[in-house]
Amino acid sequence: MAELALTARGVQMEYRERHTTDRLLAIENVDLDVEEGSFVSLLGPSGCGKSTFLKIVNGLLLATAGEIKVRRAAANGPENAMVFQDAALFPWYSVIDNVAYGLICGGVPRGEARRRAGPYIELVGLKGFAEKYPYQLSGGMQQRANLARALAVDPPILLMDEPFAALDAQTRELMQAELLRIWNAARKTVLFVTHQIDEAVYLSDRVVVMAARPGRIIADVRIGLPRPRKLEVKRTPEFAAYEDRIWGLIQHPRPTSVAATTA
């Protein structure tokens, strides 16, 4: 069995609502193991805490209970990097400066950061756009740059927060295929948040299904479709069967204790 890239035990996130004494349980008791090199999706409706969990892993938020163990990166680089939902590119920086930004945050001098960013711009298919500003890029291209920025710091784990949610349907499909190509080339562990069943099934080795109020894991489905996967796989009966099964789990969530063994 592969080594674990990430282990979460009993992670909980509780918010106190403003002006009232009500407490909001965004995440309740989440246990999750992610194997190294695997592609795992967190799938669920809005408000199930999937993005919150990602931010806790990233360090943007501190959980109110529980613990997460992340495998240390070699050469004291970052353990993970986030691909944000709305590309979140700085409009005042060119593409290459945006892609280099994560490195600059890590203390790499600008010149060297730009040099190291170059190959990642090529990897995500933005060759020739390095000196463009974000407003000159389409939504899909902006997400490519967003992805390149995270890849450039060479993190063992890539955290992706619904990166294709704002794209049109065709661009989204193309980007999904592109992501698998890049994942295959870069060999990262990916934790991918989405609310789209077909996206989760197409991309993932495992789909972790979450439910809302309180946010919790209700199922963990291993996707056995062979890789490499072409977009055509979405039209196979096996693919549809996975979609149906997950859709069923979302509609009729079983108690947490029983569901955890679905695999």
Added chain:
Amino acid sequence: MTAATYRVISARVRHQRDPLHRWYRRNEPTVLRVAGVVAFFVLWQVTSDVGMIDKFLFSSPRDILVAGAHEVTLPRFWNDVRVSGVELGAGTLISVVIAVPLGIAIGWYRRVSLAADPWLNFTNALPRAALVPLAVMWAGLGMEMKTLIVFLGGFFSVLLPTVDGVRTVERQFVDVARSFRGSDLLILRSIVLPGVVPFIVSGLRILVGRVLAGVIIAEFYAITEGLGVMIYRAANSADQADRMFFGILIFTLLGIVGYEAVGVLDRYFQRWRPALDTEEA
């Protein structure tokens, strides 16, 4: 059965136009702006020449030019220009150099902001003209006092927008920086400063009017030297209206130059923004 009838919606017909017409179409905004200014001065000159308006009170463009031509031969005039220029330049520079960092600190640190807010509102609401006698008591009638008044005008017009600009910095960008473990200094340089520039620029636009008003108020009060004094003293001369208008014209030109300079600065810092007025194909 009756046959259906159709209305034809044709494509736009492009007329072949002569070069002069094409030149006008391209430069219409500039042409109309210049025409507006020229028309005003021509109307002024003509109504003044035919006696419709009183030359003694309202002068005329030609008389203003004549008075100006005489004025620029006087060493006193150039001293006035120097004095007002130094007051404007020093007051503006000091106000921007202090207001921008202070505004960023107030906007960024919530505690500084809470402590400073009452003072900001209080001092901003205070009419600066009321402070002139106090400034004279502190700094005398010289350029220091007038520079202080200019400074006060410029300071708040830049400080308040800067504070607002920092407060509206997008959380999302800060999250990106924090996510990649960026330092506070990097966040300041890469996110806060670029985000706050448009606010500083709109502050500078207000500043232009305020510092010019400041220099005039201070010079009117002190009556020592400067372009404001030149306007003030013109009241006691025979060609009073001509010279007053000449002084006003100088301040107007200073204002225009100031606005244009801010515009240049704006375009330089905003070159990453998409151009809004794209040419029609």
